[in-house]
Amino acid sequence: MKYRLLMIASVLALGACNNKADNGNPAVDNEATTAAAPDITLPHLTLQPSDARGYLDKAAAGDSFEIESSQALLKTSKNPAVRSFAKMMVSAHQESSRKLQAAADKLKIAAGSTTLSPDQQQKLDGIKAADAAHVDELYLASQRSIHTDALDLHKHYASDGDTAALKTVAAGIAPVVQKHLDELDKLGRQGDGA
Structure with a gap:
């Protein structure tokens, strides 16, 4: 912060x-x-939505990216630790998608759009195109970035969202996303020889 x-x-x-x-x-x-000022793009300096529609769309796109990128990784990677993490991502993000869908159904609003952002699509395309020697590094870097944004999204909506039922779901998803970031830290330490 x-x-x-x-x-x-x-x-x-x-x-x-x-x-x-x-x-x-x-x-x-x-x-x-x-x-004439330079174009400055800052990482993770995006405003997070406080409205239900914006939150559902961003959360659904994030889950979709996690699932698709993890499935793509599993087709190429030979690293057992990274493959295990990817399998966990598929399962965990399918579960968070189910929770968001159930909350949207109860509220009688449409589920979030799973359309990836241009940045997410670019990262996914890179993972799909990568060879076994480079896919783990690309995948793990994208996971760090996407999970950092997702944690910010869920925490923000849990505190400032406009719909109580979705705030409860967001508050439940945020600690799971934090655990994923912790797992990424462990993978990074293993890769450094620690």
Whole structure:
């Protein structure tokens, strides 16, 4: 959280610097100065949805990515520890999908869309195209990124969501996602020879 706040402050400071007139000359067009600013993309600095529809869609897409990427990994990887983790991901994310679907059904709203974001699709395509020598590294990196975002999504919705029944589901899913991140840490230590 401190990292995110620091990054936000840095971006705001950069934006303020870009809005100053050139060499104190007020005649310089601030719009042109701002347009020339670099495009800065910050990891995991996305606003999470607080509405039921946004939450369900993002959670469903995340589960879909986890399942599809894990199934793709299982076709290529030879590493027993990574394969075991992938099998756990398929099972766990099928379960969270069932919980979200059940909550949506009770609320009489449509289930979340499983359409992947462009970033998720790019990561999935990379995993599918990777050879056995590189697939584990790509898969584990994508798992770290997607699970970090998912943890933020579920925690945010559990505290700030607009639908009580979904807040309860989100609060139940968040610790499971944290366990997945802990497992990724263990896999990383094993890969480092620890």
